[in-house]
Amino acid sequence: MASLSANDYLNKYFPQFELALKEKLAQHTSIKTFETGELMMQPGQYFRSTMLVVEGKVKLYRQGEDGGEFFMYYLEPGNACALSLICATKQETSEVMAKAVEKTTVLSIPIEIMDDLVRNYKTWYYFTLETYRNRFEELLQVIDSVAFKGLDERLMFYLKKQTEKLNTKQLPLTHQEIAADLNSSREVISRLLKKIEQRGDVILHRNYVEWLK
Amino acid sequence: MASLSANDYLNKYFPQFELALKEKLAQHTSIKTFETGELMMQPGQYFRSTMLVVEGKVKLYRQGEDGGEFFMYYLEPGNACALSLICATKQETSEVMAKAVEKTTVLSIPIEIMDDLVRNYKTWYYFTLETYRNRFEELLQVIDSVAFKGLDERLMFYLKKQTEKLNTKQLPLTHQEIAADLNSSREVISRLLKKIEQRGDVILHRNYVEWLK
């Protein structure tokens, strides 16, 4: 992966930004990278900047008191972290975990210019609204699946979302990892996957699950 | 309840708004009322305006495909509907149900002036951020309780929240209503309440539950 400038990234992943906004951002952002597996955000942490993802993939999840995890959604190039937008502006702490699941590059925008951005750049304002809205809707979907559906349906929903986001039908997930994301147990997931395999919707392999739909 | 003007309401429930903003809003908002039980928002509906709650109480909940309900949170005087803020601006449809649980009055702000507001009134901009943030956090709490906790703990969490929001320890809720809000069944809730009563945390009465903590 060649090393791009902030400007290159903005043109590639944020083409909707008006020219003046891109120039402004190029001047004031710094580029940061995170290694695979690195924690980018955790409860209690303060933000001095907000982040635009431009390479890699970030997994957002909630952590329970008992240490259990609960997957919410991924951020990809072109996305911003809604929470960092809010928390940076308000100087409050975040409530979720964010982990780089691939080598990830972000543009880091200092909070000092956030006021200026939202006030003077219409495309930025719309971008933040869009971001809030999308994350809100993702959360609503998550709530739906937990509130109204059994684990079998949630598993299907999860696998479907993974194929979309990971952009492959060979999902590189162990049963243990799936169980963690859904806050369930490995045995239960194994059994449900078997059922789904017998229905013909997936084929199980070692270390990956093949989605057939 | 005496009939107040938009200006009165703004001074009472939105004192943090700068003077110029209050004047602007007073000029452009209309006052709407909803009767107890009236639906204010439902999936698929478009918004031509956003709403500031100034009297009453609004219940926001998600509706499942099978018709089941799932309570998310209440809006009270001084709150805005985060979704109407987003949806009005973006001209997209909402995804949740909102119902007035008391006679409710709102200030209705036409979308035409939203751009102006966020751009030229700093206190408005902060207010919207605060609104997003609060709703986001409430959703995260809801997710937590469903993802990590059993029905007994969720029930406790629910009752506690109700005492805070309804501002009374005599919760005017039937077991049936509680079951609906938690998307469970009446018998299960009755049994769990009995257990909680035996622990000494509540006393059960006909048509209401007394919270003792």
Added chain:
DNA sequence: TTAACGATGTGACAAAAGTCACCAATAAGC
């Protein structure tokens, strides 16, 4: 007063999900 209705209590059973114990297959390191 009485019939009807809504709210609640409860036992019996079913279904879903979690837990425990253990085994088998594969991969990785030495």
Added chain:
DNA sequence: GCTTATTGGTGACTTTTGTCACATCGTTAA
């Protein structure tokens, strides 16, 4: 090669939650 760790499969059992059937108790309306 052998050993070990990881991954996945499975049966037996428990706990939690949902469902069904029915009883009881107040309240309300005719």
